Amino acid sequence: MKAFEYAAPRTEAEILQVMSAEPGATEVLAGGTDLVGLMKKMLVTPDRVVNIMDVPTLKTIDELPDGSISIGAAVTLDLILDHPYLDVYPAVKQAIRGINSMQLQCQGTLGGEICQRPRCWFYRNGLGLLGTQADQGANQYHAILGNAGPAKFVNSSRIAPALIALDAQVRVIGPGEEDEAWLPVSEFFRTPRHDGQREHVLQPQQVVTHVILPPIAGRTCATYEVRDSEGPDYPLAAASVALRFDGFGIIHEAKVVMGQVAPTPWNSQEAARLLIGHAVDSQRAEQAGLAAVRMASPLSENQYKVQLAKVAVKRAVLLAAGQDPGGF
């Protein structure tokens, strides 16, 4: 681990004061379950670490006047899991529950979870995030969608697909002291094209402070992860779905977002279109799953993930509709 300066700001303004404009010079510590390991392996070598865990405004869950729920970036996942405000968003809680590790849930934060670095083992072994290693190599956990460019990794966030399905937004501050922006979580992630880009759109002096979930307003939602163990392993594929039904059981509005299949959470409008205007049964859910992976372009070793992604979508749709997903 490289020696580093440690900053523990107490306010949002102080955060921005200690962030550097130079890429990679500062890293935000928001729990540290990922960052510390990366630093120990010298994969991330900041000059300064900025711990945002002591900023009170980033540690609360609040109901806003319009009924939206604001969650601070430094709120730990266990608090979200236990919070009654979030009961109406089972897709979020299911994703957190799936982490299967009390330690990660109690130490990890929402901001850290959505900003965590990819699990790509080529990256974690110092071979870089982008490149040709994953093309023909050990790519069984890599992307099956959005993988035409140099990025073959999958976005690791477990919660982001649910946030996108639920139309959540992130509040970002910086780079200027007064700068503040709100953007949909769906626009927060990007597929890097070169090593100078991160997996999200934040600039070096920008920090996520809050995630805002709009009122559930009659929607139902669910997350289904294909996990091969009860441990804290990452899912092999996942999907979060939000549905709005009319009074006759017909889907009026749908969002289908897959996780662990592409360099970003993957919003499948094809699957959503197939659902809108129909009631949910296993056949319709299956068709939505098929539509979600129709454009899949698996690598040499991950054809099986196409099936898993399809099943994840099917089961998330069934769960969101209150039906038996029919598997583990």
Add this chain to the structure above:
Amino acid sequence: MPEEYSWPSREASAVIGKVHDRLDGVVKSTGAAKYTYDVNLKNQLIAVAYGSPYAHCKIKSLDVSGAEKTPGVVHVEVLPQGKKDTEIEWEGELLAVVAAESEAAAREGVSKIKITVEELDVFADESNLTAAEVAGRTGKGGGKAETVNEPGDDDDEDEFVEKELQRLFDESKYVLEGEYGIDAITHCCLEPHGATVQWKDGKLEAYLSTQNVSGTDEGFARDLELTADDVHVQCEYIGGGFGSKFAPDYWGIAAARISKATGRPVKLMLQRDQELKLGGSRPSGYIKVRLGADENGVVQVWDSLQWGSSGFRGGGVSHSVIPYVLVPPNYRRVSTTIKSNTANARAWRAPNHPQACAMSQTALDDLAAKMGADSYDVFLANLVNATNGKAEVYRAEMEVGAKLIDWKAKWHPHGKGPSRGAIVDGLGMGLHTWGGTANTSSCLLKIYPDGGVESFCGTQDLGTGTRTVCAQVLAETLGLEVGQVKVNIGSSRYPNSGASGGSTTVGAVCESHRRAGQDAVAKVFDLAARELGVDASVLEAVGGQIRDSANHQKRISWRKACSLIGLKPLEVTSNYRRGDESPLTDSGVGGVQMAHVEVDKETGVIKIKKFVAVQDQGLVINPKTCKSQIYGAVIMGIAAALYEQRVTDPQSGKFVNAELSDYKLARLGDVGEIVVELYEPDSERIRGVIGNGEPPAISPKAAIANAVANALGVRVPTIPMTPKRVLDALAKA
């Protein structure tokens, strides 16, 4: 001296055969126990090693100047294999060691080492025999053929075998062909390999994480040009070895050299990725099988070609245990070794047996599927082929296991069970054998005039309960409570005791401690006999007393008897030498295991519902620690069946999942209900103590693979059975 060493009968035993909590349970569960990793010496340096980033290369230069200039770095040592022009044959091979004031500084120093190499061809796809042949990486691994009919004097032996096997296949009622495999896995010790060392007056003190306390002093001495008496190895507690921790290893030697050079204690524990890369791996094995069976499903002929690798030196699974346990009268087995650019394997809990079991008892189960028969019946019928003389024991153990898992009620033909949504279930079994003979062991027993009892033995407790067993044996022998006996182990200064490998430890310490106990108590009897006015031969030690076995009123307390010893403690050292005939121990165990699994056909995810392990091991000293061994072995087996896999990138040869976050293991939620039954009828108990550390880890892979095949009606040929492999197998079917 007693006329003959022996164990008390089941009825007469007060301590052995009884459940007793581990003596070190509290200190371990509270964190008070000091493992090697916990040993920190005053003024010590932390050493971190630099490993080759290339799987196959020739070193052109290794520049450590950046490391030497790093603040906090005190010493950098280039290892012999880090020199120019050395050929490196696997990723992670250690090339240099950086010792610093802190781990962070040492890591930073390591990050500044620069290497230039000539890259050489990499081969790491051990499952691919054709590719290995094309790459020129194969070698002959030996083989053997046996036929009931023998060739005539004029026959060419190979031709005869070929024709004879073909004739037998032609006559077979059932012929089955299959391909099976099991990938390389690593030992994954939670406590990495390593040592903390310091020199005092020219002598080396080494706190080493080892399975071989009595033997590693010689290892240090040899490489450091000392004599073994100048080395003191200590290992009070160890966090896993599984067959991989028998030597100081070259990094331990490097730590000692750096300590000498710097005049400071040095702590070098492998980093997590290094532990997975260097700490030990189990060879891979793949096989093509053709077998022929009669109308009852009894295999009469077996023909197999196997391949696999133990790393860059070739190797693989020994053909000598193929087919496994159930060996038909006619067979041919041929083995090809593969040199791959992976670390050299180390002994892994029952070397060769888990792979052999998984590569041959799966074929037997596929035979049952082909016959449309109950797998249980086919295994039962094939017990006639058991080559270890344990057919009747297996038969009895199968009965016990079948009842515990409710085999008859739950059985359905392969792939024909009911489904619940996408979920189907299945049953499978496997059986195994192992030696478990007692190792060499000596015990120094001290009995103090005030009644105190203390033993010394250079053995080690791998977490298996060795300490507790030593105390139980002595307590039984001396007629005391377990808490009255102080057991000292884990130091090379204590009397020699063999390495803990091959399931030899429980037999070893039972031999030495029972002998020492009996030898010592005989001397106490002599003293007590004079006091009681009886012949020493009538005395027994029971319940804290020495008494006349025929007249219990003639007795004195243990403490009073010990007061007769005199002013100095009574010291007895008793020995057992491996291989000597003894009524106390034996070798040769068996076990039967059965699995009930559920499989999600849409995702390929497998869950263990119930797992039954029935195991014989002769006389059981402590049913609790004995069962714990089996629980652990089964959990390890479940991990290997479903999750564990050394993933080596075929292009670069990099072991890409060499972190516990990526190297998947079973967690408690994954192991289902595990039921362990110790099979210990009088016919087994009378054999004496036999080790069971390894055997229960053998069958889980076969049992689970067979259960999955029963659930799906399709064989998932290669272990671990990941969702990818399950879905691939279903897609092919």
